[in-house]
Amino acid sequence: MPISKPHSTLGATNTSSCIDLAMYLEKENNELDKLLKKTKSIDEARQIENRKQFFFSHSKNNISTNEVISSIDKNIKKLGKKDAKYFAPTINFSQQELKHIIQSVTDKKEVENVWELNAREYELFNDKIKEYTKLIMNNYAKNFNREDKGLKSGNDLVYFAKIEHFRKFKGTDDEVKNGIYKAGELKPGVNSHVHLIVSRKDKTQRLKLTPTTKERSTTRTIGGNTYHVGFDRMKWINMNEKSFDDFFQYKRRQREMFINQYILKNGSPKEKETLLKRIETKEQTIENTINHAKNRTRNTSKGRSW
Template identity: 80%
Template sequence: MPISKPHSTLGATNTSSCVDLALYLEKENNELDLLQQKVISSLEKIALEKRKQFFFTHSENNISTNEVISTIDNNIKRLGKKDAKYFAPTINFSPQELKHILSTITNKVDIENVWALNDNEYISFNDKIKEYTKEIMSNYAKNFNRADKGLKTGNDLVYFGKIEHFRKFKGTDEEVLNKTYKAGDFKPGINSHVHLIVSRKDKTQRLKLTPTTKERSTTRSIGGNTYHVGFDRMNWINMNEESFDNFFQYKRPEREKFINQYILKKGSPIEKASLLNEIETKEKLIKNTIKYDQNHTHNTSKGRSR
């Protein structure tokens, strides 16, 4: 399932400017700049330039880092000095999900990394991830249950997304500890994911939105006014999984479903055993159905050829 994590920030405080986070998210473009300096051919330089990723919003692409910083840092009406000003969700895909997305845009088999995609395939791959990200951010908005206050879709938020295609090994990774790779080496395979910077305030700057709150859904009344607070992170992940399956027409295996993964990881021994039995029964039924359909189609074809 796509793991959507509503981080407060990535290793820094989120009570002041987002400048450090925004500049940090330029790291892949900076590495492409270094590669451009090492090549001589102008065609190679242009090819590397086309691989750069820029920030995007619900309605715009190719947004500069300076605009991101200025917009987020100025969308803070009535926030105190110690209040969170923004959050930094991430969207991480499983290898199976990334493989499926790629299968919808190319007939290539076993793509090793994004460098194997031609320019058109690369653009299409990024465009699909951006469109799906917009669905995730609409789910984000809906999950606050503030539609009556005007918060209905991602277009009512102030956010910027940035796609990254590479990950590096850390010193604590098993592959580094067993000396298969060194810290800082690029991880093999397709590792595309999305970073987001989301303002604490909505576009109107009337609503405070906190995805890291412990409250899932609570209605409060103060001075005769009723308002809703809360954010259900598990519900958001479930919504995003459903959106992925619908958007990409993905037939998700039972073992990949978030709710099943959650039970298999944190459920009681009885719950785990019961779920595994249920999953195995469903998988067996699906396998038998596919086998029957294949045999039936084969026999029907033979009958027509006579």
Template identity: 85%
Template sequence: MPISKPHSTLGATNISSCVDLAMYLEKENNELDKALKNTSSIERVRAIENRKQFFFSHSKNNISTNEVISSIDKNIKKLGKTDAKYFAPTINFSQQELKHIIQSVDEKKEFTSVWELNNNEYDLFIDKIKEYTKLIMTNYAKNFNREDKGLKSGNDLVYFAKIEHFRKFKGTDDEVKKGEYRAGDLKPGINSHVHIIVSRKDVTQKLKLTPITKERSTTRTIGGNRYHVGFDRMKWINMNEKSFDDFFQYKRKDRERFMNQYILKNGSPREKEALLKEIETNEQTIKNTINYAKNHTRNSPKRRSW
């Protein structure tokens, strides 16, 4: 499933400016700029420039880093010095999901890197991930259960997202320990993912939104006013999984489903055994159905043509 994590930060503090995080997310463009210095081919220059990614919001593309920093840093009305000012969710896809997105761009080809996509294919690939990101941020807004306060979609948030395509090996990775790669080497394959910077306050600056709260869903009454707090992270992941399957028309296997993976990792031995048996039964049923369809089609008598 798409792993959607509502991180508080990505190594930086989130109680002050988002400048460090925003500048950190320029790292891939900075590496592409280095590559530009080492090429004299006009065609190659255009290809590299086309691969650069810029921030986007729910309604706008090609947003500068300065605008991101300014918008997030100004959206802090009534937040104290030690209050969180923003959060940094990430969207990470499985290899099966990335392959499916690629095939929705061109089902006739097998791609092992985004560099193999032509400009048109690359643009389509990017557009699909952007649209899916917007669905996730609408799910994010809805998951706070504050629709009565006007929080209904991603349009009611102040957020900026950026797509990245590369991941690097770390010293703790098994491949590095085995000597297959060095720390800092690019990981092979398609590794596209999304980084998001979202303000703690909504667009009206009236609501405080905290996705890392321990409260999943609570109704409180203060001064005679009832209001809802909480954020159910598991519900958000399930919503995002369904949005992915619907948007990309993805037929998800039982083993890929978030709740099944969660039980297989955290469930009791009895729960794991029962689930595995159910999954294996369903897989065998699907396999038998496919084989029957193939054999029935192959063995069906052909009609004579007179």
């Protein structure tokens, strides 16, 4: 399933400016700039330049890093010095999901990495991920249960997202420990994912939104005013999984479903055993149905007289 994590931050404090995070997310463009300096071909330089990714919001593309920093840092009305000013969710896809997205824009083309996509395919691939990111941020807004206060969709948030296509090995990775790769080397395959910077306050700067809270959904009344607090992270992931399957017309296998993976990881031995039996039964039923349809088609074809 798409793994959506509402991180507090990515290594920097989120109680002050987001400048460090925003500049950190320029790392892939900085790598491409290094390649540009080495090339002497105008065509190759153009191709490298077109590979760069810029920030986007719910309604705008190609947003500069300076605009991101300014927008997030100014959207802090009534937040204290030690209050969180922003959060840094990430969206990560499985290899099966990435393969499916690529196939949807390349007519089932097999690729080893995004460099194998031509300019048009690369653009379509990124556009699909951008549209899906907006669906996730609609779910993000809805999951705070504040529609009565005007928080209805991602358009009511102040957020910026950027797609990255590469990951590097770290010293803690098993592949590095076993000497297969060195720390800092690019991981093989398609590794596209999304980083977001989301303001703690909504666009009106009236609502405080905390996706890392331990409360899932609580109703409080203070001074005669009733309001909701909380954010159900598991519900958000389930919503995002459904949005992915609907948007990309993805037929998710039972073993890929978040709720099943959660039980297989955290459930009791009995729960795991029961679930595995149910999954095996459903998968066998699906396989039998597919095989029956194939045999029926084959037999019908043999009986035709042209």
